Amino acid sequence: MKDSSDINAIVGGYLRDLANAQASPQKAFGYKRAAAAIFDLDVPLTRLLDPDGNLGRIAGIGPGSERVIREVLELGMSPIVEEAVEHSTRRADIHRQRTLRQHFLSKAEVRRILSDTTLGGPALDQYLGDLQMHSEWSDGSPTVMDIAAACIARGYHYAAVTDHSHGLKIAGGMSMAEAAEQRRAIDAVNGECGDRFRLLQGIEANIDETGGLDLTAKESATFDIVLAAPHSRLRKSDDQTDRMLTAVGHPAVRILAHPRGRMSGARAGVAANWDAIFSAAADAGVAIEIDGDPARQDLDYTMARRALDSGCIFALDSDAHTTAQLAYAETALAHARLAEIPADRVVNCWPLDRLLGWLRDRSLERRS
Ligand SMILES: [Zn+2]
Numbered sequence: 001m002k003d004s005s006d007i008n009a010i011v012g013g014y015l016r017d018l019a020n021a022q023a024s025p026q027k028a029f030g031y032k033r034a035a036a037a038i039f040d041l042d043v044p045l046t047r048l049l050d051p052d053g054n055l056g057r058i059a060g061i062g063p064g065s066e067r068v069i070r071e072v073l074e075l076g077m078s079p080i081v082e083e084a085v086e087h088s089t090r091r092a093d094i095h096r097q098r099t100l101r102q103h104f105l106s107k108a109e110v111r112r113i114l115s116d117t118t119l120g121g122p123a124l125d126q127y128l129g130d131l132q133m134h135s136e137w138s139d140g141s142p143t144v145m146d147i148a149a150a151c152i153a154r155g156y157h158y159a160a161v162t163d164h165s166h167g168l169k170i171a172g173g174m175s176m177a178e179a180a181e182q183r184r185a186i187d188a189v190n191g192e193c194g195d196r197f198r199l200l201q202g203i204e205a206n207i208d209e210t211g212g213l214d215l216t217a218k219e220s221a222t223f224d225i226v227l228a229a230p231h232s233r234l235r236k237s238d239d240q241t242d243r244m245l246t247a248v249g250h251p252a253v254r255i256l257a258h259p260r261g262r263m264s265g266a267r268a269g270v271a272a273n274w275d276a277i278f279s280a281a282a283d284a285g286v287a288i289e290i291d292g293d294p295a296r297q298d299l300d301y302t303m304a305r306r307a308l309d310s311g312c313i314f315a316l317d318s319d320a321h322t323t324a325q326l327a328y329a330e331t332a333l334a335h336a337r338l339a340e341i342p343a344d345r346v347v348n349c350w351p352l353d354r355l356l357g358w359l360r361d362r363s364l365e366r367r368s
Pocket of ligand 1: 204229231258
């Protein structure tokens with residue numbers, strides 16, 4: 001596995017630390033905004049230095065943040081931030097949050113990885129369709145027609161719209177009556193797209209505390225693809241291996257989506273014996289997702305590599321809630337490339353007929 005030395009992520013992390021060390025909410029806001037701007041730059045900070053070593057102007061960056069950036073570029077670390085953290089009353093909390101930012105890639109690093117031809121993983125042009133996104137039918141904003149148009153513009157052959165199921169009220173989960181209505185809208189989209197694009201009706205089912213889903217077997221059968229994802233007990237340190245094994249064992253499930261439920265700088269997600277879960281997923285033909293939402297990046301490339309070694313297949317998805325966020329699939333691809341997952345093991349790189357075969361019978365793609 002290749003490693004990542006991501007200068008923008010390192011600088012962004014220091015700016016988050018500095019934000020967390022501020023007593024004034026206004027100052028904290030400024031550093032947080034600066035951190036977000038650095039994570040979202042298209043190029044590494046080192047490329048913004050002119051021949052004299054001066055840093056060009058960066059939108060959203062004030063003088064305080066600029067001093068930190070210069071320091072990290074020069075020294076590889078920031079004494080200003082370390083000092084502020086050591087004197088902060090939130091010192092312990094800041095150290096804990098640092099551990100919750102591991103293996104997150106900045107946008108510039110994602111770009112670099114996608115163009116690094118020495119990596120063995122799936123290439124952008126092998127990626128045929130995205131299998132997790134949200135529409136106006138739950139907590140997303142686009143219509144299913146907007147989604148189809150945006151996916152076609154990205155060169156996809158297919159995609160799955162995967163709104164939340166009725167158990168997740170907080171995310172505007174769809175009732176089964178709404179799902180039937182959405183199905184008619186998707187059928188209309190497919191009627192217009194003909195052979196060049198296929199929109200699947202998926203659902204993101206919620207994994208409850210014991211590993212059950214908020215869908216009956218009969219309800220699950222009405223969707224083309226069922227994702228199962230944890231949205232609760234994500235800050236607990238107790239072992240939840242049995243919960244996740246139960247979810248993977250549910251016969252309707254094809255993708256274990258954002259498996260850990262981690263969130264950058266905020267929570268570690270589900271604690272479990274992941275190798276046991278990966279092994280069960282590989283035996284069942286359930287795909288392990290790499291969720292490309294920049295705040296999730298779940299699984300990251302180190303965990304994905306362990307899943308690969310367990311014999312898993314993978315889904316690389318954007319988890320988009322707007323059509324612009326479909327680009328988050330590139331973050332998922334970057335992790336897969338660092339983990340050197342062969343394209344053949346990535347369900348999004350399969351032609352539609354192989355994908356549909358697996359959706360009918362997941363055991364077709366289980367570990368041999
Ligand atoms: Zn989710």
